[in-house]
Ligand code: NZQ
């Protein structure tokens with residue numbers, strides 16, 4: 417096991433009807449900006465619950481943060497923060513609203529020329545404006561981590577940011593919120609969380625027995641609850657296990673002391689930036705090709721995953737490892753997710769070359785757990801995913 421340090425300061429308030437506890441978490445003298453997305457919270461009652469909970473706290477609102485939070489929209493929110501002397505941010509939404517709020521937390525205290533530099537120059541945020549979240553969509557884990565991904569439509573870029581100053585102070589997780597989530601987004605959430613675990617697990621054995629079993633148990637739980645969630649999102653037991661699995665998949669715990677990959681996400685973000693494909697679907701496009709291309713380096717963990725998660729006990733290590741890749745792809749397909757780029761756009765010619773060029777220009781010359789995946793390897797993998 418590798419050495420590690422672990423600190424996660426986010427307070428989780430989990431369970432039925434917990435949005436009413438919101439006011440207990442906010443400083444009484446706070447001037448709050450509520451941030452939300454395209455309006456789903458106004459239809460499903462979450463907005464009303466938040467407003468009731470904030471009745472004695474000074475606040476204003478900013479809605480309209482789109483999926484894949486857009487820089488130009490966030491810059492309008494930043495103006496509100498300054499004009500309204502905001503002291504506390506409250507994200508009410510999924511990963512996009514929470515990530516947008518993290519950007520604003522950082523940008524609100526940023527003293528440089530342009531807040532885009534926080535992303536472009538990968539500046540770590542040590543201190544941000546304090547914020548909390550009310551999670552409305554289990555998927556990203558953003559509610560309990562310190563990372564964010566922001567899109568710039570003008571330059572067709574999607575870049576990450578983070579730092580110890582960007583953990584939410586608290587996150588309210590009421591599993592009942594999933595009842596209004598469209599099927600497409602539920603499937604995205606399952607796929608994103610599942611792939612988060614893969615990124616932190618599908619590397620090489622590191623004698624981290626407990627981390628491996630944490631990872632396997634999250635994947636097993638997602639596989640177990642997925643059919644129920646997709647059939648009946650009012651099933652509270654399934655909803656609560658789904659929600660907590662998504663949070664646990666990316667709150668830092670399972671990656672401690674082990675090598676991690678994250679190349680699937682790096683490539684996937686480019687597909688969202690170029691074609692607007694939902695984040696989770698980009699992962700399902702890239703992951704099977706990535707594991708096939710890096711088969712030799714990953715086959716021991718692939719075989720362990722095959723045995724422990726998919727109950728594949730017959731055959732050699734290679735046989736099991738191949739079967740595990742197939743099982744993973746068909747799991748995505750069975751939920752209705754296409755795993756080839758050509759199913760999403762007719763205009764895919766040259767995509768692999770564009771992505772490889774972007775990585776070269778950014779100096780991303782060695783991705784993956786061995787830092788050995790070069791832009792030409794990336795080009796191969798994306799080609800395989802056509
Ligand atoms: O905008 P509204 O109207 O709220 O609708 C949203 C949006 O259209 C809707 N929705 C959310 N909760 C709902 C609901 N509809 C009905 N009922 C509810 N309770 O769902 C749609 C998608 O929302 P979004 O927030 O975009 O989805 P998700 O949570 O999957 O977030 C995706 C974003 O997070 C980033 C992705 O790159 C992407 O930009 N990620 C963030 C990570 C992190 N911070 O750790 C890690 C991930 O790997 C990922 O990169």
Ligand code: ZN
Nearest residue numbers: 556608612681
């Ligand atoms: Zn993801």
